[in-house]
Amino acid sequence: MAMHAGARLAIDEINATPDASVTINPVSIDPAGQLTGYIDGARTLLQDHGLSHVIGCYTSSSRKEVLPLFEKFDALLWYPSHYEGFETSENIVYSGAAPSQHIVPLTRHLLRNFGSRGWMVGSNYIWAWENNRILREAINAAGGSVVGERYFPVGETDLADVVRQIVADRPDFVFTTLIGQSGFVFLNMLCAAAKAAGIDLPREMPAASCSLSEAELPLLGESAAGHLSSSVYFSTIASPENRQFSQLWAARFAHLGQPSADAESAYVAVHLLARAAARAGSGDFEAVREAVRGLTFEAPQGRVTVDADNLHCWMRPRIGRSRSDGTFDILMEHPIAVRPDPYLIWASETEDSQSLDIRMIQ
Amino acid sequence: MSGAMLKNFRGLRALVIMAPDSGRDTLERTLIKLGLEVSISDVPPCLADPPPAFDVVFFDADDGADLGMDSLAMPDLPLIAVIGSEAPSRLARVIRHRAASHILKPVRSSGIFTALLLAMNEHAARARHQQELLALRRRLSGRRVVMKAVVQLITVCGLSEEDAYQWLRREAMERRIPMEDMARHALGEGPEMGPQEKSRIKTGITGGRLDQTDQATVERNE
Numbered sequence: 001m002a003m004h005a006g007a008r009l010a011i012d013e014i015n016a017t018p019d020a021s022v023t024i025n026p027v028s029i030d031p032a033g034q035l036t037g038y039i040d041g042a043r044t045l046l047q048d049h050g051l052s053h054v055i056g057c058y059t060s061s062s063r064k065e066v067l068p069l070f071e072k073f074d075a076l077l078w079y080p081s082h083y084e085g086f087e088t089s090e091n092i093v094y095s096g097a098a099p100s101q102h103i104v105p106l107t108r109h110l111l112r113n114f115g116s117r118g119w120m121v122g123s124n125y126i127w128a129w130e131n132n133r134i135l136r137e138a139i140n141a142a143g144g145s146v147v148g149e150r151y152f153p154v155g156e157t158d159l160a161d162v163v164r165q166i167v168a169d170r171p172d173f174v175f176t177t178l179i180g181q182s183g184f185v186f187l188n189m190l191c192a193a194a195k196a197a198g199i200d201l202p203r204e205m206p207a208a209s210c211s212l213s214e215a216e217l218p219l220l221g222e223s224a225a226g227h228l229s230s231s232v233y234f235s236t237i238a239s240p241e242n243r244q245f246s247q248l249w250a251a252r253f254a255h256l257g258q259p260s261a262d263a264e265s266a267y268v269a270v271h272l273l274a275r276a277a278a279r280a281g282s283g284d285f286e287a288v289r290e291a292v293r294g295l296t297f298e299a300p301q302g303r304v305t306v307d308a309d310n311l312h313c314w315m316r317p318r319i320g321r322s323r324s325d326g327t328f329d330i331l332m333e334h335p336i337a338v339r340p341d342p343y344l345i346w347a348s349e350t351e352d353s354q355s356l357d358i359r360m361i362q
Numbered sequence: 363m364s365g366a367m368l369k370n371f372r373g374l375r376a377l378v379i380m381a382p383d384s385g386r387d388t389l390e391r392t393l394i395k396l397g398l399e400v401s402i403s404d405v406p407p408c409l410a411d412p413p414p415a416f417d418v419v420f421f422d423a424d425d426g427a428d429l430g431m432d433s434l435a436m437p438d439l440p441l442i443a444v445i446g447s448e449a450p451s452r453l454a455r456v457i458r459h460r461a462a463s464h465i466l467k468p469v470r471s472s473g474i475f476t477a478l479l480l481a482m483n484e485h486a487a488r489a490r491h492q493q494e495l496l497a498l499r500r501r502l503s504g505r506r507v508v509m510k511a512v513v514q515l516i517t518v519c520g521l522s523e524e525d526a527y528q529w530l531r532r533e534a535m536e537r538r539i540p541m542e543d544m545a546r547h548a549l550g551e552g553p554e555m556g557p558q559e560k561s562r563i564k565t566g567i568t569g570g571r572l573d574q575t576d577q578a579t580v581e582r583n584e
Contacts, residue, residue, distance in 0.1 A: 064472075067472070071470065086475065087471075087472065088392065088395045088471055089471050089472065090388070090391070090471060309394070309395050310395050343370075343395075343396055343397075343475065344370070345370050345371070345372045345396060345397040346372070346397070
C-alpha cells in the first residue's frame with residue numbers, strides 16, 4: 001500500500017510537470033500478496049498491455065517468480081524493496097537497500113554500542129535466514145555468541161515462550177526479522193516482559209531490525225518506542241527534498257500515516273524510470289536500461305545513484321530509533337553513499353574499514 | 363575437515379571458453395559483477411607456453427570447445443560446464459573433464475553465482491581429499507618398512523613391540539620427519555644422519571626400557 005502510494009505520488013508529480021518529455025499512464029494490478037497473483041498480474045501487464053516497465057514486488061519470492069516473464073518479454077522490473085541480495089538481473093532495477101546498506105551497518109552498530117551477545121528471532125524464510133547468517137558470522141568473528149536463534153511460521157503469534165527465554169538470557173541485543181502480525185505481537189510481548197523484569201529495553205537490550213518502518217509504528221501502540229531500525233530512509237530526514245515529499249504525502253496519503261522507506265523507494269523508482277526514459281528519448285526496454293546506468297536523482301533520502309554494473313543504488317545507510325509519535329530519531333547516518341554490494345564481495349561482512357566514515361548524530 | 367564455505371570470489375581469474383553469443387555475454391557480465399577477472403577464448407589456450415594462470419574455467423560442452431582441453435593445459439582447475447544439449451555423448455565429456463558444476467543454457471544471470479560457488483567448494487573438497495589420499499598412500503607404502511624396523515628393534519635391542527613402536531614414533535616427532543623415514547634411519551637405509559642423531563639412537567635404547575631423557579620427551583610431545 002505504501003509502495004503504491006509512493007509510486008502514485010511520483011507519477012502525478014511527473015505528469016504535472018508542464019515541459020516534461022515523459023508522461024506515465026499507469027496500469028495497476030493488486031496480486032493481494034499471492035504468488036499466483038504476481039504471475040498472472042505480470043503476464044497481464046507484459047503480454048496483454050505490452051508494457052516494458054513495471055514497478056512492484058515486495059517479497060523476494062514474488063520477484064523470483066515473475067523474473068522469467070520479464071526476461072521472456074524483454075521488460076524491466078523496478079523493484080522498490082530492501083532485500084537480502086545475491087541477485088543481479090539485467091531485467092531488474094533495484095531501488096531498495098542491499099545487505100551492504102542495511103544488515104551490515106546495523107551489525108556494526110550493534111556490536112560497537114551494545115555488545116556481542118545476540119538473540120535472533122525471525123519468520124521462517126529467506127529474508128530472516130540470510131540476515132541472520134550475516135549477523136551470526138559477524139558476531140562469531142567478534143568473539144561474541146549467538147545466545148539463541150528461533151524461527152516461526154509467517155503469522156505465528158504464539159511467541160510467549162521465546163520472549164520468556166530471551167528475557168531470561170538477557171542478551172546484549174535482540175535482532176528480529178519477524179514480519180507482519182508476528183512482528184507486532186513479538187515487540188508487544190517483549191516490551192511487556194522487559195518492563196516486568198525491570199529491563200530498560202532501548203538501553204540494555206534493544207530490539208533491532210532492518211524492516212521496522214513508520215508504517216508499522218502506529219500498529220504497535222504503546223510498544224512503538226525505543227526499537228532500532230536500519231534503513232536508507234526515515235520520514236525525519238531533514239532536507240528540502242524530503243520536506244517536499246512529506247508535504248505531498250501528507251496532502252494525499254495522510255490516512256496511511258507517515259511516509260516510509262517502502263513508499264520513498266517506490267517514489268524513487270518511478271523518478272528514476274522517468275529520468276532514464278527522458279535520457280534515452282524512448283520508453284524502450286533496452287534503451288531505458290542503458291540510460292539508467294549511473295543515473296542520479298536527488299531523492300527525499302538524499303542523492304541516489306544507480307550503479308552502472310549491478311543496477312542497484314548507491315545510498316546512505318541510517319540507523320533510527322523509534323519514537324512513540326510514530327517517527328524515528330536518526331542516531332547515525334553514513335556521511336556518503338555506500339556502494340550497493342548485493343553479493344557482499346567488496347566489503348567484508350565483519351571488517352570495520354568503514355567505521356571512520358560513520359558519525360554519531362545524536 | 364571441511365573448511366568454511368567459500369563464497370567471495372573477488373579477484374579470481376576466470377577463463378571462459380565459448381564461441382561468441384548472448385549467453386557468453388551474460389556469463390561474462392555476471393562474472394565481472396561478482397568481482398572476477400574474465401578472459402574469453404574461442405579455443406583452449408593449451409598451446410601457450412607457459413599456459414596463462416587461471417583459477418576457474420567455464421567451457422561450452424556443446425560446441426567442442428573442450429576438444430583441446432587436456433590435463434596438461436588445465437592442471438587441476440575447477441571446471442564449470444555450460445550445457446545446452448543433454449545428449450549423453452555431450453554429457454560424457456562433462457564427466458570426463460570432471461566438471462565440478464554446470465550452467466544450463468540459456469545462460470541467465472541467475473544460477474551463475476550458484477554454479478561458481480558449488481564448483482569452488484567442490485574443488486576445494488576434492489583438493490583436501492587428494493591430500494588425504496596422498497598421505498594415506500604414503501603411510502600405506504611405508505607400513506612395511508615400519509614393521510621391519512619394529513621387528514629389528516625387538517630382536518636386536520630386546521624392546522617389546524609396543525616400546526619399539528613408541529620409540530620410532532617419538533623419534534620421528536622429535537625430528538619432525540614422517541615415521542616411515544625414521545624407520546628407514548633405524549634400519550640404516552635412510553639418508554645419512556648427523557653423528558648427534560646417530561648417538562641419540564644408540565643412547566635412547568637401554569636394554570629394553572626407556573631412559574629418563576626419553577620419558578621427558580614423551581611428555582613434551584604429548
